Amino acid sequence: xxxxxxxxxxxxxxxLSRVQSYQQGGYRLVQMCCVREPAGNVPADHLELHYTFGRxxxxxxxxxxxxxxAAIESITQIYPCAFLYENEIHDLYGVSIQGINIDxxxxxxxxxxxxxxxxxxxxxxxxxxx
Amino acid sequence: xxxxxxxxxxxxxxxxxxxxxxEPLHFDFVLEDEKVVDVIPSIGYIHRGLEILVQKRxxxxxxxxxxxxxxxxxxxxxxxxxxxxxxxxxxSVPERAKYLRLIWSELSRVHSHLLWLGLAADAFGFENLFxxxxxxxxxxxxxxxxxxxxxxxxxxxxxxxxxxxITDESLKTMVTVIDGMYxxxxxxxxxFLNDSSxxxxxxxxxxxxxxxxxxxxxxxxxxxxxxxxxxxxxxGYGAFGDIDFDIVTETAGDCYxxxxxxxxxxxxxxxxxxxxxxxIPGGPISVKVTGAPNGEAMVRYEQPRGEVIYYVKANGTxxxxxxxxxxxxxxxxxxxxxxxxxCDFADVANIVLTIDPCISCTER
Amino acid sequence: xxxxxxxxxxxxxxxxxxATRMYPSVVREIFPATRxxxxxxxxxxxxxxxxxxxxxxxxIKVDRANKTWEIERLAxxxxxSCSDACPKQSLSMENTYTGPVTILEKPKTREEVxxx
Numbered sequence: 215x216x217x218x219x220x221x222x223x224x225x226x227x228x229x230l231s232r233v234q235s236y237q238q239g240g241y242r243l244v245q246m247c248c249v250r251e252p253a254g255n256v257p258a259d260h261l262e263l264h265y266t267f268g269r270x271x272x273x274x275x276x277x278x279x280x281x282x283x284a285a286i287e288s289i290t291q292i293y294p295c296a297f298l299y300e301n302e303i304h305d306l307y308g309v310s311i312q313g314i315n316i317d318x319x320x321x322x323x324x325x326x327x328x329x330x331x332x333x334x335x336x337x338x339x340x341x342x343x344x
Numbered sequence: 345x346x347x348x349x350x351x352x353x354x355x356x357x358x359x360x361x362x363x364x365x366x367e368p369l370h371f372d373f374v375l376e377d378e379k380v381v382d383v384i385p386s387i388g389y390i391h392r393g394l395e396i397l398v399q400k401r402x403x404x405x406x407x408x409x410x411x412x413x414x415x416x417x418x419x420x421x422x423x424x425x426x427x428x429x430x431x432x433x434x435x436s437v438p439e440r441a442k443y444l445r446l447i448w449s450e451l452s453r454v455h456s457h458l459l460w461l462g463l464a465a466d467a468f469g470f471e472n473l474f475x476x477x478x479x480x481x482x483x484x485x486x487x488x489x490x491x492x493x494x495x496x497x498x499x500x501x502x503x504x505x506x507x508x509x510i511t512d513e514s515l516k517t518m519v520t521v522i523d524g525m526y527x528x529x530x531x532x533x534x535x536f537l538n539d540s541s542x543x544x545x546x547x548x549x550x551x552x553x554x555x556x557x558x559x560x561x562x563x564x565x566x567x568x569x570x571x572x573x574x575x576x577x578x579x580g581y582g583a584f585g586d587i588d589f590d591i592v593t594e595t596a597g598d599c600y601x602x603x604x605x606x607x608x609x610x611x612x613x614x615x616x617x618x619x620x621x622x623x624i625p626g627g628p629i630s631v632k633v634t635g636a637p638n639g640e641a642m643v644r645y646e647q648p649r650g651e652v653i654y655y656v657k658a659n660g661t662x663x664x665x666x667x668x669x670x671x672x673x674x675x676x677x678x679x680x681x682x683x684x685x686x687c688d689f690a691d692v693a694n695i696v697l698t699i700d701p702c703i704s705c706t707e708r
Numbered sequence: 709x710x711x712x713x714x715x716x717x718x719x720x721x722x723x724x725x726x727a728t729r730m731y732p733s734v735v736r737e738i739f740p741a742t743r744x745x746x747x748x749x750x751x752x753x754x755x756x757x758x759x760x761x762x763x764x765x766x767x768i769k770v771d772r773a774n775k776t777w778e779i780e781r782l783a784x785x786x787x788x789s790c791s792d793a794c795p796k797q798s799l800s801m802e803n804t805y806t807g808p809v810t811i812l813e814k815p816k817t818r819e820e821v822x823x824x
Binding site: 219221242243244245247249250251264266270271273275293294295297298305316318321322323324325330331 | 384386387388389391393395396558559560561574578579640642644653655657659665666668670674675677678679707
Binding site: 405492 | 710711713714717718721727739741742743762764785786787788789792801803
């Protein structure tokens with residue numbers, strides 16, 4: 215396979231500046247997703263986020279972890295199309311994301327449970343209306 | 345007329361139940377007279393949580409779940425999942441299995457595009473064309489059923505190879521059937537490309553500029569119709585490295601261009617299948633898989649609807665930690681919104697359909 | 709722009725045989741490879757329970773003590789992973805689909821089947 219892809223571990227504080235630099239470099243947003251049980255020496259209750267960017271046939275995956283209950287900044291100011299992914303992460307994992315351009319307020323997926331992919335959050339403390 | 349009145353906006357809800365939508369998708373259209381000014385999409389009516397099911401099924405069994413994410417691009421979902429696991433476990437699949445996967449994935453592209461052509465004809469009210477397109481699709485489904493045993497859920501992929509072989513005789517019949525289909529499909533496709541009433545409904549509608557298509561992350565025919573030459577098959581995954589083909593692109597970026605890209609891709613797929621049949625090597629079709637995966641992988645493939653991303657994370661047990669599929673429709677929604685802005689309300693159905701929406705894929 | 713591109717086809721349709729069949733009097737030919745339903749030859753079964761373990765939907769129930777084998781037809785997805793795994797080839801994938809069920813039968817034991 216002649217595929218050119220890499221995964222980069224970054225700190226959660228440098229996310230926005232990194233994303234900005236990719237946007238200026240002509241990359242487009244490929245996907246964003248959230249994973250439990252991060253690898254390495256990160257505490258097990260942290261959540262791991264993947265932001266993937268692509269340019270031509272090159273793919274870069276930015277990986278960073280956040281502590282439970284932490285809020286992150288939206289990247290929709292940089293990539294407007296990220297709102298779908300951010301709403302998805304919020305609905306499935308209960309990560310609160312601030313400043314999404316189209317915020318569905320937890321109603322992106324109409325589900326019975328509030329954060330079905332993240333059992334660490336008690337259903338009672340679910341922030342349906344942030 | 346007073347100025348305040350001129351700018352009066354109407355909000356029209358569209359869907360989730362709508363004749364043109366095969367699956368539930370909701371929009372709130374902000375209209376100024378008949379013009380669409382803004383659109384707010386809303387999905388999430390059929391979220392089934394298939395991604396989380398990966399923690400409850402053994403990784404070898406999850407292939408069946410992955411295949412059932414969607415009924416039309418089913419084979420590539422199964423194949424993508426298998427190849428992601430194979431990448432983690434460093435399994436090298438036999439050459440023949442790679443070619444068989446390629447043949448089946450291209451067959452699924454042909455049947456998906458013919459299905460879409462039918463749906464598009466139905467959306468702009470050309471019933472006869474719709475039936476002709478689906479009649480032609482039936483021939484592809486027959487080939488698929490004959491070789492795999494299923495019409496849309498192939499069940500042919502497994503981790504480490506494929507489950508069924510195609511005999512040389514069947515491969516020869518396949519070439520004959522495809523040769524026979526050429527003329528049939530050509531007649532149908534010529535109507536799509538040349539007919540005045542079809543052009544009337546598609547040309548210049550829902551234009552998506554090259555810059556927007558690229559920056560909003562559009563994929564597949566949606567991106568290629570706007571002039572960006574990007575096709576994940578060119579990465580050479582599986583046996584695609586040995587196959588010679590050119591990326592189909594159009595430059596207009598309107599509904600007609602998206603239709604034309606799909607029409608040309610049908611013939612391109614025929615061409616690819618015939619090439620693969622002429623090159624297919626002999627040998628085993630699968631390798632034995634032992635142990636459990638440990639690690640993570642992110643892979644991408646070209647589905648009929650565009651680029652799809654699979655992310656798999658395993659922890660060394662039989663149950664994976666995470667399986668994620670970023671499906672093409674999910675990536676195409678922002679581009680579709682862009683294409684919808686400024687169109688006439690009567691054209692909305694056409695534009696929504698030209699991204700080939702697959703909501704079951706999108707919500708998993 | 710071309711006009712009446714479909715006209716030839718439409719006219720031909722008037723004289724052509726329909727593309728559809730008069731089901732149920734004309735039944736479509738079924739391919740040998742079609743995954744229709746799982747058939748069980750209980751006389752050769754050793755009740756090892758591998759099919760029960762391999763079934764992704766948990767549709768199969770094997771009772772080793774009473775020597776019965778049971779399948780929940782509506783849960784079965786016809787993936788053929790049980791018939792691939794069967795060590796005695798008692799299970800096979802038939803290419804016909806199951807007919808409608810009107811009476812719910814209790815699973816038969818091996819003795820009942822071989823005795824009948």
